[in-house]
Amino acid sequence: MPYQNSARLPGETASKLGHLTVTKSDWVKSLIQDFESNILSNEDTSGSNWSEFNSSSIEPLKSVWATDGSFVSIEAGGKPPKEVSFVKTALLTVDRAKLEEIDKEHPHPLLLQDIMSDSAVFHATVFPLKNVKTSLGTNYEAIRHIVNDSMKIDQNGAFYETLKWISYKKWSPLQSNSPSFGCPHCAADIPGLPYDSDTGCCPNSNCGKEVFLTDMIGFHLDMDEDSAPDSIVSSYMLVMEHLMLFTAIRLFWSHSDSSLLSNTLFIKDGPLTLRSQYSKLVPPIREFLQFAKDRNRPIHIIGQEKSGAFFDHLSSIARFTKPHDNEENIHYSVLSHDFVRREVYRSPDLTNPYGSRTNWGEKIYVKVDPSTQLVLSIPTGSYDPAGSFPTGGDLIGLDRILATLPSLISRKFEGALFPVELANGIASMSSYPSATILQRFAESKGG
Numbered sequence: 001m002p003y004q005n006s007a008r009l010p011g012e013t014a015s016k017l018g019h020l021t022v023t024k025s026d027w028v029k030s031l032i033q034d035f036e037s038n039i040l041s042n043e044d045t046s047g048s049n050w051s052e053f054n055s056s057s058i059e060p061l062k063s064v065w066a067t068d069g070s071f072v073s074i075e076a077g078g079k080p081p082k083e084v085s086f087v088k089t090a091l092l093t094v095d096r097a098k099l100e101e102i103d104k105e106h107p108h109p110l111l112l113q114d115i116m117s118d119s120a121v122f123h124a125t126v127f128p129l130k131n132v133k134t135s136l137g138t139n140y141e142a143i144r145h146i147v148n149d150s151m152k153i154d155q156n157g158a159f160y161e162t163l164k165w166i167s168y169k170k171w172s173p174l175q176s177n178s179p180s181f182g183c184p185h186c187a188a189d190i191p192g193l194p195y196d197s198d199t200g201c202c203p204n205s206n207c208g209k210e211v212f213l214t215d216m217i218g219f220h221l222d223m224d225e226d227s228a229p230d231s232i233v234s235s236y237m238l239v240m241e242h243l244m245l246f247t248a249i250r251l252f253w254s255h256s257d258s259s260l261l262s263n264t265l266f267i268k269d270g271p272l273t274l275r276s277q278y279s280k281l282v283p284p285i286r287e288f289l290q291f292a293k294d295r296n297r298p299i300h301i302i303g304q305e306k307s308g309a310f311f312d313h314l315s316s317i318a319r320f321t322k323p324h325d326n327e328e329n330i331h332y333s334v335l336s337h338d339f340v341r342r343e344v345y346r347s348p349d350l351t352n353p354y355g356s357r358t359n360w361g362e363k364i365y366v367k368v369d370p371s372t373q374l375v376l377s378i379p380t381g382s383y384d385p386a387g388s389f390p391t392g393g394d395l396i397g398l399d400r401i402l403a404t405l406p407s408l409i410s411r412k413f414e415g416a417l418f419p420v421e422l423a424n425g426i427a428s429m430s431s432y433p434s435a436t437i438l439q440r441f442a443e444s445k446g447g
């Protein structure tokens with residue numbers, strides 16, 4: 001973690017703000033006082049509720065899969081300047097027993113190589129963002145086709161098959177249509193593609209054009225005819241991280257050794273969340289996790305947040321809870337919807353239960369040792385809007401997840417999980433071709 005800038009002296013800040021007339025407002029005065037108060041609170045005033053975890057009778061999970069992604073946008077010369085963006089996502093598996101042999105601070109390269117050999121897959125593609133012309137069509141059409149093609153190409157279409165598996169709920173004997181979506185050509189409502197189809201036709205008689213299953217995800221809603229924002233690339237990365245993780249889950253689900261799935265921990269970097277149009281994948285994901293839970297095949301998944309409101313909140317309260325030394329057990333706190341609203345977001349938005357549309361996991365704080373605390377999401381299967389939901393019993397496989405965590409803690413970065421660190425290494429910028437090559441690529445695609 002980087003060092004924080006040293007705090008300015010209170011007097012100095014006050015003298016800079018004192019001449020503003022807005023400081024006559026009592027609200028602003030109170031804000032400034034609070035901002036300038038350097039006194040660390042000496043108790044947890046959020047009322048978080050911690051439990052001790054005793055791992056003695058609990059079997060840790062045997063293997064771990066982790067996913068992570070990254071992207072980089074490159075501007076090439078020309079007038080107007082061209083911009084393309086490269087995105088890469090990785091999925092990696094490690095045997096936890098092998099991981100335990102590794103020194104997490106200074107891993108031996110040969111041991112690492114042994115762990116990583118044949119254990120990682122990655123996916124990469126490139127999107128035109130601005131001023132890149134292809135002879136095939138507009139930027140808008142290019143991105144639609146690149147999404148469709150990219151998802152189908154790698155691993156003989158395994159990631160694309162996972163998109164179909166989620167969209168059509170293929171674990172269920174009932175044959176479902178895909179979720180509904182807006183036509184990318186005319187915005188008419190398409191009530192969902194028929195079971196298992198890759199393409200369909202817009203039902204609007206004035207349009208009737210071909211649409212892809214990948215249009216259902218909704219990337220086109222963020223695009224203009226001529227350009228696309230960076231958010232397209234980060235959304236694609238996020239969707240691919242989901243598809244890669246669920247490809248491992250899907251293959252294990254139908255594996256002849258049915259115990260494999262429930263003996264595995266799946267880790268996604270970031271929260272278990274899909275926002276805006278992408279949230280239409282959330283209901284089928286929840287439904288599948290509940291389906292598996294009902295059949296006594298718990299699927300252990302965690303998402304880890306390394307920044308944001310929950311991370312900051314946990315940083316402010318973690319020191320008040322055990323373990324205070326390495327002899328003490330792990331402690332954890334499951335965050336109810338009411339707690340999230342009241343203490344983390346401080347906005348009692350009662351019309352909209354926390355996470356109801358976007359989250360397929362619920363929040364939990366875990367303090368593993370005196371210097372390691374984690375913000376995790378763990379699925380519950382079905383969503384319950386109740387303010388008191390969830391409790392520890394609702395989180396799928398909580399005990400086995402907690403029993404597995406200590407062996408995964410990295411010693412290199414504070415609060416990092418070693419498998420995510422490894423996945424990050426594969427997906428990171430350093431493994432991209434050098435920027436000059438990317439730039440040349442961008443220039444060669446100029447019109």
Ligand SMILES: [Zn+2]
Pocket residue numbers: 183184185186187188202203204207208209
């Ligand atoms: Zn249409």
